[in-house]
Structures are given as C-alpha cells and as structure tokens.
Amino acid sequence: MAGRAAPTARRARLGAELRRLRERAGLTTTQAADLLGTSPGQLSNVEVARFGVSADRVRVAARIYSCSDQALIEALVAMTGDRRRGWWEEYREIMPPKLLDLAEIEHHGTALHAAHSIHIPGLLQTVDHAREIYRQAVPEISPPEIEHRVSYRIKRQAVLYRTGAVPYRAFIHEAALRMRYGGRAIARAQLLHLLRTSELDHLTMRVIPFANTYYPGSGQSVYYVQGLVPSLDTAQLDQSHGPVFIDSEAQLAQYRLLLERLGETALGDAESRDLIHGIAQEL
Template sequence: MAPAQITHIESALAGVSEQRVRRLASHYACADAEFVDALVAMATDRTHGWWEEYRGLLPTPFLDLSELEHHARYLRHVAILYVPGLLQTEEYSRAVFSARLPELTAEELELRIRHRKERQRFAIPYEAVIHEAALRIRVSDRAASRAQLKRLLEVSDADHISVRVIPFDQDDFPRASGTMTYVGGPLSKLDTVVRDALHGTVFIDSEAQLNTYRTSFRKVEEASLDPEKSRDFIRRLAKEL
C-alpha cells in the first residue's frame, strides 16, 4: 500500500476491505482471531447512522460519541457536577448548553439539543453514578431542577437503566475521581473512555488506561448507594424543592 492510502484509511477518508484488515493483522502478528473478527465487522459496516445528518453542522466529537454509543454493548457514566446528558430533560440541556463559552448561536443551541434527544433513544444497559452535587446544583430554576429529578426517577424504572447516587456524607468519596463515560465495545479491547477537557473531548482506548478507569468505576460504584436507596434519596431531594 502507498503511504497515502494508509493515511486515508487512518483518517476515515477511505474504507478498508475485510481482506486488507486480515492481511494487516497477519503482518502485525495479531493472532487474536476474535479481535480481528471484531475489527473486520467494524471496518465493513457501511451503516448510515442517524448522526450523519449532523455532519458539518456539529463538531466531529459529537458524531464520534454518537457512533460509539450506537455500537456499544453497555454504557457507564460518572457525573459530579451535571446530570448525565443521556438522562437530561430538554430544559436542563438547554440551560447547560446556554452557559457554554463561547456562546452558541440560536441555531447551534437547537442543533445540540436535538442531537442530545436523539442520543437518548438507547436500549442498551446503562449505569449512571451521580454525585449529590449534580442533583443539587440548579442549572436553571427550581421548577427545572424538580422536573429533572422527576425525570431521573422515571428513567430509572426502565430495566436497562440504573441510577446510583453518592451523597455528600458518603465515605470514600475521594475514589470518585471525576466525570467520565465508559463505553463497552464489542470486545473489552475495543472499550473507550470519553472525558471532557478544556481543550475538547478526549477518547481514551489504551489497555493500560482502560484498566485504570475500570478500577475507578468499580470504586465509585462501591462508594454509592444502591439503586433503590438512590431512588429514595432523589425523592427526598425533590420534596425539598
């Protein structure tokens, strides 16, 4: 292959065939057949996802995240300051996006809200661990906060969604190191961690780092209330508003 061909494949400007994936795997002495098969399935999937309608309208990381979630086996989220996007009401999302700097135009704001609502149509196992701070911070007004708590109670009734809370007075909070989304791939080798940073969205997929985040999520989970106690906690907060 010419260097330009490889560059186009790595930049997602050109597709790659099953034969070429298998030849490359052989060339690099990859003997993990299950892993190679998963790569072939990814490389030859020509599905035109719903997120493609936003190409050129939203930043690329929005589309990458949508595609990751579409192909995921499960999702896990740790939220410290904001309710996870997949569980937000429209009003909550609007308030969060409206506070963004630099400010968004009205069109950009509506595109982000519509895209987020599309992402919320998922049916795979999803576990969210939310700190009490995120439940108490009012991104808008009291009514919006109350509606958001009600929304969390509603979605946590679904069989595929689990919501857990870390109260302020819970021990071992230092283990909850920060916000992250853990996306379970077709194989554990293809898992991805998504983190928001000041310079943009970061996608992490190296095995060493993934192991660190797996351990981190397990410890965060241990520091949280179980789902039923979390629902009771959210109900008490809603009554306070």
C-alpha cells in the same frame, strides 16, 4: 478503496488499531505494505482512515502482523461493515465533529457507563435542563446553536430506548442532583425524569451521597463505552474545548478500575431512588 473527507469515528478507530497491530509486529509502513501487496501510501491512508478496508483485508493484515487474538480480529472485522450513514450525519455541517463521533461510538457500544459529579449525564437530561446547561456555556453559544445542540442531545437518548438497548449504568454525585439549573421547577422536573428513567430494566442509577467520606476519581466526569472486546473500549472526558476520547489500553484499565470503585462506594439502587425522591420533594 474509497476516500472519505470526514472519516467516521468507527473507521478512525479501525485504522488506529491496525496501525497498533503493525507497530507491535515491529514492521514499518513500507515493510507491511510489501507483505500486504499494496503501497505504503495506501496503507497509510487506511491507518489514518482516509480509505476504508475490507473484512478480508483485515484478516490478512492480522495474520501478517502475527495477531492471535481471535476475538479482537473478529471485532475489527465487524467494524468494516454497516457503512450506512447514521442519524448524526444530518448534523455534520452544524455541530463540532467530536460530538458526532460521540454519538457514533455510543451507537455501536455494547455497554455504557457514566460518572458525573456536577452535571446530570447527557443521556438522562430533560430538554429544559439541557437547554439551561448550554445557555450557561463559556464561551457563549448563540440561540440557534443552542437549539441544535439540545435537539442533538435528545436524539442521542434514543440509544436508551431502542429495541435491544445495551446496559447503561450511571454514577451521579448528590451535588449534581442538588444543582438548580434553570430554577426549582426545571430542577424538580429533571429529578422526576431520573426516577422514571431509573425504572428501565437495562438501566442502573447509583447515587454517591455527600455523607460518603470516599469518592474515587476526585470528581472527574467520565463516559465509558464498551466495545466488542475490552481493547476497543473508549473513555470520553469532558473538556472546555470539547470531548476528548481515550483509547490506550493502560488508560482504559484505569477508568475501568475507577468505575469499579465508584460501584463499591455508591448507594444501592433503591437507596439511590429514595435520595433522588427526597431531593425532589424539597424543591
């Protein structure tokens, strides 16, 4: 087993899921290590992602932990492979680790869902719009760091244009469409970019208008990344101190319900594009 100073988000999630399986089996670290033929220290290092783990080892652990969910087992096995460094690693020394984790999580996602009330989703922002967002950050971000973050955000958008891109669905409140970050010209260019992007076959863009009397979630922004199985999904929330990742099954179920209800109240695809076009014409 090889140690790693900065474990990837994928390895960290794998370790956390193996720990959950062990705990559900009612085994202590010492008991499980004995059954696995390893030491408690080595097992702990796997669970906290200091050490990697092989596919065969995952299957053995699943059997010992009495896990009968074959889909989950195969999903965990898949997480042991493809240990190549992702493009986000070039930002390792200049960006907060949580932002790098976000890129890795969405890179491996099977479907992406965003819900925003004040901001345009990051994967749909233009360069100028993103730069203005970072310029207005509190606490203030230095100009060089702003450019690093803008570059990083634009590179993340490749997930929408790569071969075999996964489905992406965005719920955007009308309030976000009417915010004029950077002035009228930048705001209009951003709206026109949304209209162009909405034409991608795998992308769905739905607007929640001011006229609605029902808006589930009270305006909370959510980015939801589907995994190979529902229990490996991840919900990401924006906080002033950085992104927060949610992966408990109970909370994931709540966010899936939130997205379902947003889908019920949002305008249809064509109506959403018409509203975006109308707002752009007003600028």
